[in-house]
Amino acid sequence: MSRISHYLDIFEDNIIAICLLLATGMVTLNVILRFFFGAGISWSDELVRYSMILITFVGASVCVRKGSHIAVDFIQIYMNKKQIRILEIFINTVGVIFSVMLTVFSIAIIKRNIEFPQLSPALQIPMYIPYLTIPLGFGLCAIRYTQRIISDISRKEAKQS
Amino acid sequence: MTVFLVIVLFACLLLAVPIFMSLSLSSILALMTFTNIAPEVMAQRYFGGLDKFGLMAMPLFIFGAQIMLEGGIARKLLSWAKTLVSWLPGGTAFTAHFSCMFFGALCGSSPATVAAIGGVMYPELIKEKYDKGFAVGLISSSASVAILIPPSVTMILYGVATGVSIGSLFIAGIGAGIIYTLVMAIYVYWWVIKQGMTRSENFSIMKFFRATFDAIWALGVPIIIMGGIYTGVFTPTEAAGVSTVYAILVSLFVTREMDFKKLYQVAKSSAALCAQVLILTSAAATFGWLLTVARVPQNAANFVLDSGASQLVFLIFVNVIFLIAGMFMDGSGAVTILAPIIHPLGVALGVNPVQLGVIIVANLAIGMITPPLGLNLFVANGITGVSLTRMIPSVVPFFLVSLIALLIITYVPSITLFLPKLVFPGSF
Numbered sequence: 001m002s003r004i005s006h007y008l009d010i011f012e013d014n015i016i017a018i019c020l021l022l023a024t025g026m027v028t029l030n031v032i033l034r035f036f037f038g039a040g041i042s043w044s045d046e047l048v049r050y051s052m053i054l055i056t057f058v059g060a061s062v063c064v065r066k067g068s069h070i071a072v073d074f075i076q077i078y079m080n081k082k083q084i085r086i087l088e089i090f091i092n093t094v095g096v097i098f099s100v101m102l103t104v105f106s107i108a109i110i111k112r113n114i115e116f117p118q119l120s121p122a123l124q125i126p127m128y129i130p131y132l133t134i135p136l137g138f139g140l141c142a143i144r145y146t147q148r149i150i151s152d153i154s155r156k157e158a159k160q161s
Numbered sequence: 162m163t164v165f166l167v168i169v170l171f172a173c174l175l176l177a178v179p180i181f182m183s184l185s186l187s188s189i190l191a192l193m194t195f196t197n198i199a200p201e202v203m204a205q206r207y208f209g210g211l212d213k214f215g216l217m218a219m220p221l222f223i224f225g226a227q228i229m230l231e232g233g234i235a236r237k238l239l240s241w242a243k244t245l246v247s248w249l250p251g252g253t254a255f256t257a258h259f260s261c262m263f264f265g266a267l268c269g270s271s272p273a274t275v276a277a278i279g280g281v282m283y284p285e286l287i288k289e290k291y292d293k294g295f296a297v298g299l300i301s302s303s304a305s306v307a308i309l310i311p312p313s314v315t316m317i318l319y320g321v322a323t324g325v326s327i328g329s330l331f332i333a334g335i336g337a338g339i340i341y342t343l344v345m346a347i348y349v350y351w352w353v354i355k356q357g358m359t360r361s362e363n364f365s366i367m368k369f370f371r372a373t374f375d376a377i378w379a380l381g382v383p384i385i386i387m388g389g390i391y392t393g394v395f396t397p398t399e400a401a402g403v404s405t406v407y408a409i410l411v412s413l414f415v416t417r418e419m420d421f422k423k424l425y426q427v428a429k430s431s432a433a434l435c436a437q438v439l440i441l442t443s444a445a446a447t448f449g450w451l452l453t454v455a456r457v458p459q460n461a462a463n464f465v466l467d468s469g470a471s472q473l474v475f476l477i478f479v480n481v482i483f484l485i486a487g488m489f490m491d492g493s494g495a496v497t498i499l500a501p502i503i504h505p506l507g508v509a510l511g512v513n514p515v516q517l518g519v520i521i522v523a524n525l526a527i528g529m530i531t532p533p534l535g536l537n538l539f540v541a542n543g544i545t546g547v548s549l550t551r552m553i554p555s556v557v558p559f560f561l562v563s564l565i566a567l568l569i570i571t572y573v574p575s576i577t578l579f580l581p582k583l584v585f586p587g588s589f
Contacts, residue, residue, distance in 0.1 A: 013429050014429075016429070016432035016433065016436065017425060017428040017429040017432050018428075019432070020220070020224055020428050020431060020432040020435065021425075021428050023217070023220075023221070023402075024221060024224060024402050024405050024406060024409075025406070026402075027217070027221065027398065027399055027401070027402025027403070028399075028402045028403050028405075028406040030399070031394075031395050031399045031402070031403055035394065045214045048214070048217055049211070049212055049213070049214060049217060052211065052216075052217050052220055052435070052439065053208065053211050053212065055220065055432050055435055055436055055439070056211055056435075056436050056439040056440050056443065057436075057440075058436070059432055059433050059435065059436020059437070059439070059440070060181075060436050060440045062432075062433045062436060063433060063436055063437050063440070066433065068433070068437055069179035069180075069181065069182075069437065069440075070179065070180050070181075070437060070441060070491050070493075070494070071174075071177045071178065071179045071180060072174045072175070072177060072180065072489060072490070072534060074533040074534065075175060075176065075177055076177060087176065087177060090176070091176065091177060091178050091179075094173075094178055094182065094186070095179075095182065098182050098185065098186055101189065101200075102185075102203070102204060102207070105200055105201045105203055105204040106201075106204035106207075108201040108204075109201055109204050109205055130208070131204075131208060134204050134207060134208060
């Protein structure tokens with residue numbers, strides 16, 4: 001289990017890093033081509049957008065793992081440790097429900113896109129390919145939130161015994 | 162529907178549910194309860210909220226700023242700023258203050274500026290026996306200007322949310338940012354004189370030239386960004402990409418403070434940072450779409466027009482709303498949620514959209530130092546170890562001074578609009 005989780009970490013970290021470098025390079029390359037040769041690559045913008053979308057959804061899972069999603073958490077100032085832990089379990093449960101919901105919604109969209117194929121304007125790839133980033137990202141988020149709940153609960157038991 | 166949406170949103174936010182999830186959950190529940198629209202649309206809206214080339218400037222600028230921090234470019238700019246102002250009485254305080262403005266020209270985020278400038282200047286201020294509270298207050302307040310000085314993540318989000326030209330917002334931000342910094346510099350001068358500090362060194366033109374030569378690579382960054390947008394060679398997104406590649410090349414081959422391995426590490430951490438803001442943006446775009454389904458912006462606009470409010474009253478209203486929002490929300494969140502509602506009101510009343518954007522961003526800059534949620538204070542606390550209770554009293558005078566700057570920016574439109582009028586004649 002922990003080994004799978006370790007490979008997931010590596011997968012997430014590397015794929016978003018590569019996409020960011022790719023997008024940066026692509027934007028610059030396109031400027032250079034346009035400036036010196038008068039014509040850029042037509043599908044460059046689209047590729048940049050789709051890489052950033054991949055970064056967003058897969059990165060969202062990285063942020064769940066690191067606990068770095070932005071939240072208004074001043075309520076925790078008024079809580080003791082036990083209450084904070086209960087709150088965390090509650091938030092993470094909401095996280096699982098939400099991630100599963102979004103995964104289901106996006107799969108429905110993808111199914112419809114496979115039935116009625118639609119091509120992206122510049123890259124000419126079927127639209128369900130970029131849409132796949134949503135279930136991928138939120139599926140990972142669901143796993144991460146479940147992991148957090150497990151670690152929250154096991155931590156609690158460890159303290160009691 | 163609107164009441165339901167707002168209640169669910171606030172309940173989630175109060176329970177410390179991440180902001181992006183609070184926004185989406187309330188939208189999904191409202192959609193399922195009050196409309197016949199299939200909730201699957203949410204997934205599509207999420208995608209659509211991100212599928213904009215203009216928005217891509219934000220992650221690229223975030224990446225660029227991280228590179229400049231790790232690759233030594235930021236430090237070079239800091240020592241340049243030092244030779245520029247350190248001859249004043251209380252030179253170290255002024256160095257900290259003005260380097261925040263210059264650093265804002267490299268990076269578009271205030272908390273990042275606190276981290277960068279605070280890490281270097283706070284130890285120096287303490288070494289010269291400045292009051293701890295003042296030192297922390299100074300750094301966290303001065304750094305807030307970074308979102309007014311282009312490039313600015315908050316301005317990009319404002320442009321994407323409302324359709325106002327990001328290039329114009331950037332250029333308008335220069336004037337506002339300089340006023341903001343100068344007004345605060347007057348307070349710093351007054352404080353320094355009150356403490357009886359005198360000048361410790363003289364301005365040396367030779368030293369300045371040498372530092373400029375040293376910092377020449379760092380100074381290239383704002384020149385590329387503003388020059389490129391100004392001459393129309395590239396869009397803000399392309400400026401972000403080009404300046405990032407420039408920063409990578411300088412760090413790899415000129416300052417040699419970065420190798421390929423480190424570059425890859427920075428890419429990893431920056432990408433996670435980008436996701437953190439991007440997911441919030443797409444959630445807010447979804448929420449904004451639902452507000453239009455519920456006809457909130459239209460109703461609000463009608464309400465304001467019927468009430469016969471003047472521009473003057475409206476701008477006070479905008480300032481109050483965004484100062485309060487800034488207390489409880491991060492600037493990115495506040496802009497993406499509120500800007501689509503406020504912007505059409507301003508346009509209906511004849512306020513210049515670019516100026517309105519700058520006013521809103523100035524409010525959110527102040528929001529960076531107002532508790533309970535003042536990101537700059539949290540970062541400053543993390544870096545210096547000074548507690549929030551110690552920090553807040555010394556931030557109060559800076560807060561009051563920045564309100565003066567805000568009033569000037571709000572009611573003297575020529576400060577913000579002077580430069581864009583010069584650069585883009587005809588469109589104003």
